[in-house]
Amino acid sequence: MKYVYQFSVILLISALGELLKYLIPLPIPASIYGLVLMLAALMTGVIKLKKVEAASDFLLEIMPIAFIPGGVALLTAWDSLKNMLVPALVITIVTTVFVICVTGTVTQLMIKGGKKNG
């Protein structure tokens, strides 16, 4: 029954996320509202970590599987993608490397700088 209870909490929060998405006219998905709600519930003590931890760890373990159908949907985008294939691929590859590099470097430099000063 432990898992039944834990999954019911996670699904309830997911449903509340959907409700927020319905009420707030922004392009923010239910899942992001749900993440924020769960974090707030844990921080305020409304939900105890132990009451959701086992089911959450299971979900995180199978996370990659949940993204496979969305990845397979790439095959339906092929017809429209091929018209701008070269710029789309070049821009995607270059910016992905660039963003990971800039984000990591800025964060690391600031953390190191903070340690020196503090």
Added chain:
Amino acid sequence: MDSVFSGSLFFGGALTLLACGAGALIQRKLKWMNPMVFAIAAIIIFLKVFGISYETYDEGAKYISYLLTPVTVALAIPLYRQLNVLKHHAKEIFAGIIAGVISSMGSVFGLALLFELTHEEYITLLPKSITTAIGMGISEEFGGMVTITIAVIMITGILGNIFGELILKLFRIHEPIAKGVAMGTGAHAFGTMRALQMGEIEGAMSSLSVAVAGLITVIGAAFFANLI
């Protein structure tokens, strides 16, 4: 073959799990192999070879996609366990994410000028680094082609998942918080999956970055969208 499987509730789900299991077995022999990326490629090839439509596959696979929201909600748990890290380094983390979001949209803008893209093509690529659901919304709102936006977001995620670690090593980014923030800001949930394997701090910071980078991009896109 499509007619044999259309209407099957379990074909898509079974194929997804089998492909993923096969990917995990192959990973034992070939360390660099990513089971998820293997599964996506193997299923696409399987469907093409046997002439099965995506709709038929999704008839069963949609029950796996159903897990996407609960899985994202579960990302709050490692984040909560690492809340102290976030509290101590909030300034550095947010500065890193903002730098990442600006460099993402800035570099798409620069390259769009170089390739002389139309407004529609530019908007399509603008939200490429962030999580699919937010990216779709931005593309739709500012007049992009949503199916292509989803495709480039997927390709970004797959690239970040496979090469993210190499990119971090190449630019000498060793600090766990910095690695997590970079993976989440640069390659959304796909980057986060790899970050979770690096360590819990990396995974937690990456989950946080997916949400924050997505939200900042919503705001930033209103400015960047008018540039081309």
